[in-house]
Amino acid sequence: MNEQRQFCTFRLDQHLFGIDVLDVQEILRQHSVTRVPLAPPVIHGLINLRGQIVAIIDLRVRLGLPPRTSKRPPIHVVARTARGAISLLVDEVGDMMSFPFQANEAPPETLRGTVRDLMCGVFQLKDQLLLVLDTGKIIDLTTRSVSA
Amino acid sequence: MSDNSELVKEFLVESYENLDRLDGLFIDLEKDPRNLENIGGIFRTIHTIKGTCGFFGFERLQSLTHAGESLLSKMRDAEISLTPEITDSLLALVDAVRTMLKQIEASGGEGENGYLELILKLTALLETPNDDFNAANSTLIDDNQLPPTGLGSPGTLTSLFESANPAPTTSYSSTAKAIQVPGVPGVSPVSKSGKDQTASPAGASATQPSDRSDTAKTTSIEHSAGAQMGTTREIHSESHHKGSDSQRHEEPKSDAHGLADTTIRVDVVLLDRLMNLVGELVLARNRIMQFTTSVSDKAFVATSQRLNLLTSELQEGVMKTRMQPIGNIWSKFPRVVRDLSLSIGKQVRIEMEGKQTELDKTLIEAIKDPLTHIVRNSIDHGIEMPEIRASIGKPAEGLLSLRAYHEGGQVIIEISDDGGGINPQKVKAKAIEKGLITAQQANQLDERGMVALIFLPGFSTAEKVTNISGRGVGMDVVKTNIERIGGHVEVQNRVGLGTTIKIKIPLTLAIIPALLISSGGERFAIPQVSLIELVRLDSSNSLEQVYGAPVYRLRGHLLPIVFLNQELGLTPAPADAVQNLIVLQADERRFGLVVDAIYDAEEIVVKPLDQMLKGLLVYAGATILGDGQVALILDVLGLGMRSHAVDKSTERMLENAAAALHVERQALLLFTSPDDGRMAIPLSKVTRLEELASASVERVGGNDVVQLRGEIIPLVYVFQHLPERRKEPRNPDCGVPPDIIQLVIHSANGHQVGLVVGRILDAVDAPIALQRAAGRRGVLGCLVIEDWVTELLDVEGMVRETLPHLYDQLQSNTP
Numbered sequence: 033m034n035e036q037r038q039f040c041t042f043r044l045d046q047h048l049f050g051i052d053v054l055d056v057q058e059i060l061r062q063h064s065v066t067r068v069p070l071a072p073p074v075i076h077g078l079i080n081l082r083g084q085i086v087a088i089i090d091l092r093v094r095l096g097l098p099p100r101t102s103k104r105p106p107i108h109v110v111a112r113t114a115r116g117a118i119s120l121l122v123d124e125v126g127d128m129m130s131f132p133f134q135a136n137e138a139p140p141e142t143l144r145g146t147v148r149d150l151m152c153g154v155f156q157l158k159d160q161l162l163l164v165l166d167t168g169k170i171i172d173l174t175t176r177s178v179s180a
Numbered sequence: 181m182s183d184n185s186e187l188v189k190e191f192l193v194e195s196y197e198n199l200d201r202l203d204g205l206f207i208d209l210e211k212d213p214r215n216l217e218n219i220g221g222i223f224r225t226i227h228t229i230k231g232t233c234g235f236f237g238f239e240r241l242q243s244l245t246h247a248g249e250s251l252l253s254k255m256r257d258a259e260i261s262l263t264p265e266i267t268d269s270l271l272a273l274v275d276a277v278r279t280m281l282k283q284i285e286a287s288g289g290e291g292e293n294g295y296l297e298l299i300l301k302l303t304a305l306l307e308t309p310n311d312d313f314n315a316a317n318s319t320l321i322d323d324n325q326l327p328p329t330g331l332g333s334p335g336t337l338t339s340l341f342e343s344a345n346p347a348p349t350t351s352y353s354s355t356a357k358a359i360q361v362p363g364v365p366g367v368s369p370v371s372k373s374g375k376d377q378t379a380s381p382a383g384a385s386a387t388q389p390s391d392r393s394d395t396a397k398t399t400s401i402e403h404s405a406g407a408q409m410g411t412t413r414e415i416h417s418e419s420h421h422k423g424s425d426s427q428r429h430e431e432p433k434s435d436a437h438g439l440a441d442t443t444i445r446v447d448v449v450l451l452d453r454l455m456n457l458v459g460e461l462v463l464a465r466n467r468i469m470q471f472t473t474s475v476s477d478k479a480f481v482a483t484s485q486r487l488n489l490l491t492s493e494l495q496e497g498v499m500k501t502r503m504q505p506i507g508n509i510w511s512k513f514p515r516v517v518r519d520l521s522l523s524i525g526k527q528v529r530i531e532m533e534g535k536q537t538e539l540d541k542t543l544i545e546a547i548k549d550p551l552t553h554i555v556r557n558s559i560d561h562g563i564e565m566p567e568i569r570a571s572i573g574k575p576a577e578g579l580l581s582l583r584a585y586h587e588g589g590q591v592i593i594e595i596s597d598d599g600g601g602i603n604p605q606k607v608k609a610k611a612i613e614k615g616l617i618t619a620q621q622a623n624q625l626d627e628r629g630m631v632a633l634i635f636l637p638g639f640s641t642a643e644k645v646t647n648i649s650g651r652g653v654g655m656d657v658v659k660t661n662i663e664r665i666g667g668h669v670e671v672q673n674r675v676g677l678g679t680t681i682k683i684k685i686p687l688t689l690a691i692i693p694a695l696l697i698s699s700g701g702e703r704f705a706i707p708q709v710s711l712i713e714l715v716r717l718d719s720s721n722s723l724e725q726v727y728g729a730p731v732y733r734l735r736g737h738l739l740p741i742v743f744l745n746q747e748l749g750l751t752p753a754p755a756d757a758v759q760n761l762i763v764l765q766a767d768e769r770r771f772g773l774v775v776d777a778i779y780d781a782e783e784i785v786v787k788p789l790d791q792m793l794k795g796l797l798v799y800a801g802a803t804i805l806g807d808g809q810v811a812l813i814l815d816v817l818g819l820g821m822r823s824h825a826v827d828k829s830t831e832r833m834l835e836n837a838a839a840a841l842h843v844e845r846q847a848l849l850l851f852t853s854p855d856d857g858r859m860a861i862p863l864s865k866v867t868r869l870e871e872l873a874s875a876s877v878e879r880v881g882g883n884d885v886v887q888l889r890g891e892i893i894p895l896v897y898v899f900q901h902l903p904e905r906r907k908e909p910r911n912p913d914c915g916v917p918p919d920i921i922q923l924v925i926h927s928a929n930g931h932q933v934g935l936v937v938g939r940i941l942d943a944v945d946a947p948i949a950l951q952r953a954a955g956r957r958g959v960l961g962c963l964v965i966e967d968w969v970t971e972l973l974d975v976e977g978m979v980r981e982t983l984p985h986l987y988d989q990l991q992s993n994t995p
Binding site: 064067070071072075078079080083085086087089116118171173 | 460463700748749787789790791793796798799802808809810
C-alpha cells in the first residue's frame with residue numbers, strides 16, 4: 033500500500049507536468065535538430081541519438097500552449113514508448129518527485145481541451161498542482177487532433 | 181512449456197521448407213514416375229513430419245501424414261505406379277498438411293478438420309493395382325465406407341502392412357493402424373525389427389474391423405486414433421529419430437539437403453540487428469574518413485583506410501547473409517503451373533534459369549505475390565489452348581520461362597511465355613469500354629502505349645472472369661508493389677509470339693548510394709537510382725515559363741521543374757545564387773529539381789521515419805550523415821506527385837505513349853494566345869481560314885454565329901474556353917485589331933464550326949511529338965516548334981465542350 037510512484041517533472045509555460053520516471057530514458061540539453069519540412073507543427077524535428085533517429089514532439093504545441101518565448105534552449109526529455117524512443121521538448125526540467133500511489137486524483141471535471149485527454153492524474157503540491165501525462169497518449173497523435 | 185513452443189516453431193519452419201520442396205518433387209515425379217529417388221524424397225519428408233507431429237501430439241496431422249506415407253511407401257516399392265489421381269491426392273495431402281501447419285502456427289492447435297475424406301482416399305489408393313485402379317477406387321470413395329473393402333480380408337491387410345514396412349520407419353506406424361483399422365489394439369510399435377513380426381499382429385487384428393465396419397464412423401476413428409496416441413507417443417519420438425538416422429545412412433547421396441551440417445539456421449531478427457549495427461559502423465566509418473582529410477598523422481590515416489576496407493567487406497558479408505536465392509520463391513511455381521494449366525485444359529511447361537540469383541530477403545518477400553500473379557496471368561491469358569496452338573503451328577505444349585540475373589547492380593527477372601501476346605487493339609478497346617480512358621486519348625496511343633494500359637487500375641481483358649485471374653485487380657497491383665520496393669516493370673510484347681514481363685529490382689534497400697544536396701539551409705539525400713543527371717543553371721540556359729509553370733529545355737525535351745525550397749516551404753535561396761538542377765526520374769517520368777547546392781555522393785543507411793511522419797510521402801526515410809546530423813531522404817516519386825510533376829497513372833501512361841510515338845511530321849497552323857504564348861492546330865483539322873469584321877457576328881439561341889457563303893457557322897471562342905493561368909493577359913487582343921476576328925473553320929461531314937483564335941502566325945511542318953502532357957483543359961500537350969514552346973489545341977474537346985449538340989452531329993456523321 034505504501035508503494036511510491038516517482039515522476040520526472042518539467043515546466044511548460046506556467047504549468048508543472050510530470051511523467052512516470054520509468055518512462056524516461058534520458059534528458060538531453062542542447063542537441064542539433066533536423067527540421068522536417070511539411071511535418072505537422074507538433075513534430076519539432078529529428079535528432080540523432082547515438083545512431084538512432086528520434087522524433088521530437090513539441091509539448092507546447094501538443095498541449096495547446098502558446099509558443100515558446102524564452103531565449104533559453106528547450107530541453108529534450110527522451111521517453112521510452114511502445115514505438116521506441118521519442119523526445120519531448122520542454123521548457124525546463126524540475127526535480128524528481130515521489131508520491132504514494134493513492135494520492136493520485138483524477139483530473140478535475142472542468143478541465144477541458146487536449147491536456148485533459150493526455151493526462152492520467154493530478155497530484156497536489158503545496159503551492160502548485162503536478163499534472164501527470166501519459167506518454168502513450170502523447171505520441172498517439174490521433175488522441176485529440178492537434179492543430180495541423 | 182516454452183521449450184515446447186520453441187520446438188514447435190522449429191518444427192513448423194522445417195516442415196514448411198520441406199513442403200515447399202515437395203511441390204517440386206511431385207512435378208518431377210510426374211515427369212518421371214519411375215524415379216525412385218524422388219519418391220524416396222517425398223516419402224522422407226512426409227515421414228519426418230509425421231514423426232515429429234507424433235512427438236508433439238498433433239494426432240490429426242499424424243493420421244493424415246501416415247495415410248500418405250503408406251501410399252508413398254508402396255509406390256517406393258513399385259507396388260503401385262503413379263497415376264494422375266495419386267498425384268492429385270498426394271498434392272491434396274501436401275495442401276492439407278500445410279493448412280494444418282498454418283493452423284498450428286496460428287492457434288497452437290491443429291484444428292478440427294481431420295481430413296478424413298482425404299485419408300480415406302489415400303487409403304483407398306493403396307489398393308490401386310498396377311493395372312486397373314480406377315474402378316476399385318471410385319466405388320470405395322463413393323460408398324464412403326471406412327476401410328477399403330478389401331481390408332476385411334486378412335490377406336490384403338497383411339500385404340498392406342508388409343508393404344508399408346520396408347521403410348525402416350513405418351514400423352512404428354501404430355497410429356495409422358488405429359485409423360485404418362479402428363479399434364485395433366496397438367500393433368506393437370516395438371516391432372520395428374522385421375517384417376514378419378509386424379505382419380502377424382496386423383493380420384490378427386484384421387478381423388476386428390470387418391466386425392465393426394458398419395459402426396465405425398468417422399468420429400470413432402478419430403477417437404481411437406487419439407486414444408492410441410496417448411500411449412505410444414514417447415515411443416514415437418524415439419523411433420522417429422532412429423528411423424531418420426538409419427535413413428540417412430541408407431541414402432546419404434540422394435539427400436540433396438544433407439548440407440545441414442554446413443549451415444545453421446539464424447533468426448532473421450538477429451540478422452536485421454546485425455545489419456543495423458553494420459549500418460552504424462558504416463556511418464562511424466564515414467565520420468572517421470572525414471577526419472582523415474584534416475589529419476596528417478600517417479598511422480592514423482593508414483588505420484582509417486584499413487577500417488574503411490574492413491567495414492566495406494563486413495557490410496558486404498552481412499548483406500549476403502540476408503540474401504536468398506530467388507529459387508526459394510520459384511520452387512512453388514511448377515506446382516502453380518501444373519494445377520492451373522490442368523484446371524483450364526492447357527498444356528504448359530515451365531523452365532527456370534538463374535534460380536541461384538540472390539536478393540535481399542525483404543525483397544524476396546515483396547516480389548513473391550507479384551511474380552505469382554504474372555505467372556498466373558501468362559498461363560491464363562497468354563498461352564493459348566492446345567488446339568489453337570496446334571492450328572497455328574506451335575507445339576501444343578506452351579512454354580513459360582522464368583529467368584533471373586544480375587545486371588548493373590540490379591536484379592532482373594523475366595517471365596516470358598510463347599503464347600499469343602497481348603493484342604494492343606483489344607487492350608485499347610477494353611480500356612475504352614471500361615471507361616479507363618477516352619476514345620480520344622486512346623487514339624493518341626501507339627502499340628506500346630496500348631499495351632501499357634494493362635497496368636491501369638481496374639483493367640482486365642479476360643473474356644470471362646476465371647477463378648484464376650480476370651477480376652480486374654492485377655497488373656496495377658503488381659506494378660505498385662514492384663515500384664514500392666524501388667523496382668520497375670516493363671512489358672515486351674510480340675503479338676502472336678508471346679509476352680515477356682521484365683522486372684528490375686534493386687539488390688537491397690538497407691544501404692543505398694545517395695546524393696547529398698541542400699535547399700533552404702537543410703540537407704537532404706536523394707537516392708542515386710532516381711538520379712539521371714546534374715545540370716548547372718546560369719544565364720545562358722535558364723528556365724522558361726509556360727503559363728506560370730516552369731520548364732527547362734533539356735536537349736530538345738521539355739522538363740517540368742520543381743523548386744525544392746518552394747515544395748517544402750523552406751526559405752528561398754537569394755535570387756542571384758547559382759541554381760543547380762537535378763534531373764530525376766520517377767515512374768518513367770522525368771522532372772528537374774532545383775536545389776541550392778549539391779554535395780557528395782555517399783552510401784547512406786536508410787532508417788525508417790517515426791510513424792507520426794509516415795504520412796509525408798515526400799520522404800523515404802532518414803539517415804545519419806558523416807557529421808552526425810540527421811538528414812531526410814527524399815522520395816522522388818512522392819515529391820514528383822506532390823508537385824504534380826509526376827501525375828496520376830492514366831495521364832502518365834498516355835504521356836509515355838505519346839513520348840514513344842514515332843516522331844511524325846505534321847503540318848500545323850500556329851497562332852498566338854492572349855498571354856503571348858503560342859498554340860497550334862493540326863492543319864488537317866483546318867478547313868479554311870476567314871477574316872471577318874466583328875460586327876458580322878450575330879447571336880442565335882445563346883450562341884454566336886456568323887453567316888459565311890450562305891451557311892450559318894457557330895463560333896467557339898478558343899480563349900474563353902481555356903482555363904487561364906495568368907490573371908491578366910499580357911496581350912488581351914493577341915495583336916488582332918478589335919474590329920476584326922480571325923476564324924479557323926473546322927468541319928466534319930458538312931458541319932462547320934468557326935474557332936475564334938488570336939493572331940494567326942504561320943503554317944509549319946513540325947515533328948508532332950508531345951513532350952509534355954496537357955497542363956490544362958482544352959490542350960493536348962506541349963511541343964517545341966521553332967524554338968517556341970507551343971501548346972497543341974484539342975479541337976474536338978473544345979467543340980464538344982462548347983457546342984455539345986453539334987459535336988454529336990459531327991461524330992455521328994463521321995464514318
